Amino acid sequence: MIPLLHDFEGETVLVVGGGPVGARKARRFAREARTVVVSPAFADRDFGDAELVRAAPTPDDVREWVDRLAPALVVAATDDDAVNEAAETAARDAGALVNRADRAGGRDAGSVVVPATVRDGSVVAAVATGGAAPALSKELRRRIEAEVEGAGAMADLVAEIRAEQKDAGVSATARRERVRAVVSSPEVWKALQEGASNARQEATRVMEEIDD
Numbered sequence: 426m427i428p429l430l431h432d433f434e435g436e437t438v439l440v441v442g443g444g445p446v447g448a449r450k451a452r453r454f455a456r457e458a459r460t461v462v463v464s465p466a467f468a469d470r471d472f473g474d475a476e477l478v479r480a481a482p483t484p485d486d487v488r489e490w491v492d493r494l495a496p497a498l499v500v501a502a503t504d505d506d507a508v509n510e511a512a513e514t515a516a517r518d519a520g521a522l523v524n525r526a527d528r529a530g531g532r533d534a535g536s537v538v539v540p541a542t543v544r545d546g547s548v549v550a551a552v553a554t555g556g557a558a559p560a561l562s563k564e565l566r567r568r569i570e571a572e573v574e575g576a577g578a579m580a581d582l583v584a585e586i587r588a589e590q591k592d593a594g595v596s597a598t599a600r601r602e603r604v605r606a607v608v609s610s611p612e613v614w615k616a617l618q619e620g621a622s623n624a625r626q627e628a629t630r631v632m633e634e635i636d637d
C-alpha cells in the first residue's frame with residue numbers, strides 16, 4: 426500500500442458507529458472535514474468537533490445517510506458486520522472512499538486505511554503496517570513524535586526562504602543546496618526553539634557559509 430495525502434477541507438466525513446474507534450476516527454477527521462457520527466449510543470470519549478446524531482440505522486438506512494450527506498469518506502466503525510458491509514457498499518456506489526475499521530487486509534481501490542499520525546504545523550508523518558500490527562503503528566508513532574516536534578516551525582522558515590530565493594532569481598541548484606543546508610543544520614533547529622528571528626539569522630549564516 427502506498428500512502429497518499431487527501432485534503433478533506435470543505436468535505437463531509439460520515440462515521441457510522443460511536444464506540445471508542447468511531448470516536449478516534451471522528452476526532453481525526455473533524456480537524457479538517459465536517460464530520461457526522463451516526464450511532465445509537467456514544468462512548469464516553471472525545472469526538473472532537475464532530476456532530477453526533479443518535480440513530481440506529483439498519484443496513485438499508487445507511488444508504489440513505491450516505492445519499493443525504495454525500496460524504497467524501499465513509500468510516501465503518503460499528504460492531505455490526507452487516508451495517509459495516511452496507512456502509513462500504515453504499516460508499517462505493519456513491520463514489521466515496523471507505524475506511525473499514527473492522528478489516529485488516531484485502532482492500533480494493535477506494536478502500537483506505539487510517540495510519541497512526543504525528544503532526545506539527547504543516548508537517549505530517551504517518552505510520553502503517555499493512556494492517557498487520559496497528560499497535561506497532563501506535564508505538565512507532567510515539568517514538569517519531571519527538572523527531573517531528575518543532576518541524577512545523579522549520580517548514581514555515583524554509584517556505585519563507587524558498588519564496589525569497591525564487592523571487593531573487595537564485596538558480597534551482599543553488600536553492601537546493603541552501604535549503605538542504607538549512608534543514609540539516611543543528612544550529613538552525615536549536616535557534617528555532619529560541620524564536621523565529623534567531624532562526625532566520627542562523628539560516629542566513631548557514632546559507633552564506635556554503636556560498637563561500
Ligand SMILES: C[C@@]1(CC(=O)O)c2cc3[nH]c(cc4nc(cc5[nH]c(cc(n2)[C@H]1CCC(=O)O)[C@@](C)(CC(=O)O)[C@@H]5CCC(=O)O)C(CC(=O)O)=C4CCC(=O)O)c(CCC(=O)O)c3CC(=O)O
Pocket residue numbers: 449450453524525526527528529530537538539540541542552553554555556557558559560562563566
Ligand atoms: C487496518 C486498520 C483499518 C483502519 O482502522 O483504518 C485497522 C484495523 C484494526 N485495528 C484493530 C485493533 C487495534 N487498532 C489499534 C490502534 C490503531 N489502529 C489504527 C489503524 C488501523 N487499524 C488500520 C491499519 C493500520 C496499520 O496498517 O497499522 C491506528 C494506527 C489509526 C487509527 O485508528 O486512528 C490506531 C493507532 C492510533 C494511534 O494511537 O496513533 C489498536 C491499539 C490500541 O487500541 O491501543 C488495536 C488493538 C491491538 C490489536 O488488535 O492489534 C483491529 C482488531 C479489532 C478486533 O480484534 O476486534 C482491526 C481489524 C482487523 O485487524 O481485522
Ligand SMILES: NC(=O)C1=CN([C@@H]2O[C@H](COP(=O)(O)OP(=O)(O)OC[C@H]3O[C@@H](n4cnc5c(N)ncnc54)[C@H](O)[C@@H]3O)[C@@H](O)[C@H]2O)C=CC1
Pocket residue numbers: 441442443444445446447463464465466467468480481482483502503504505508525526527528559
Ligand atoms: N481500526 C481500529 O483501530 C480498531 C477497530 N476495531 C474494530 O472496529 C469496531 C468498533 O470498535 P469499538 O469502537 O471498540 O466497538 P464498540 O462495540 O465499543 O462500538 C461500536 C459502536 O457501534 C454502534 N452501533 C451499533 N449498531 C449500530 C448501527 N446500526 N448504526 C450505527 N452505529 C451502531 C454502537 O452503539 C457502538 O457505539 C470493532 O467491532 C472492531 O471490529 C476495534 C479496535 C480497533
